[in-house]
Amino acid sequence: MTIASESSPMKFAAALFAALMICAANPALGQGMGRWGADPLDSGSLASDPRYPSARQTAQPSKKIEVSAWRTADAQTLLGKGRIVVSRMEGDTEGVADGKLPVYEAAVIDELAQRGYDTATALDPGQIAEIGVSHRVAVPEEAPRKKVSGAMSTTVSNRGSGFGLALAVDLTKPARAIVATRLDLRIRDKATGRVLWEGRADGEAREEEGGIDNSAMAARLAAALLKRFPDGEVVQPLAAVIR
Secondary structure, three states, X not given: OEEEEOOOHHHXXXXXXXXXXXXXXXXXXXXXXXXXXXXXXXXXXXXXXXXXXXXXXXOOOOOOOEEEEEEEOOOOOOOOXXXXXXXXXXXXHHHHHOOOHHHHHHHHHHHHXXXXXXXXXXXXXXXXXXXXXXXEEEEOOOOOOOOEEEEEEEEEXXXXXXXXXXXXXXXXXXXXXXXXXXXXXXXXXXXXXXXXXXXXXXXXXXXXXXXXXXXXXXXXXXXXXXXXXXXXXXXXXXXXXXX
């Protein structure tokens, strides 16, 4: 609400002269006023400027699962058949430490079974599927917002002077962190230890919407990673590793 009081033209002239003198005495202040009565650092005056995104814009997790896969040139006829057993990838201490690995193992086993492997029997497998899981915070949790904020403005014109005050109330909760999860999968020939196929899948979710919900994220990543199995970028056979 603006309350205006009438004043004489002489008073207006005096007020205008005083304002000009202040800007002349402080050039930085004069340059800082993008237009009369508007501070360029004020979020309201920059709302229409695409160079300055609104402070209320909240980052959103990507809905896309990024997948990369590689297959050795001579492994096409070996993949998707016979018995296979799932184990943790060497060096994956994070997945074991917080107990998330069994959930991802189950998701990978389900997908491998749908693609021709015998996952029901762990005895004498022909291949080994090694998996690894890792988490990282892609976007931190938002800082608490001010529940009440305000702005004050004054106006001077040839009809008088005025004063305005606006209050804004924001009761929304800060957005939780966005967590990125990565699933690595490597399939080896058990007899020789040679890598036949390798891939990884990366996905994001907000913390309370699957970011650390192992079952939800495990199913998403495993399905995306093995959707086109055994396809992958063809590479030359890697050296055998006896395990």
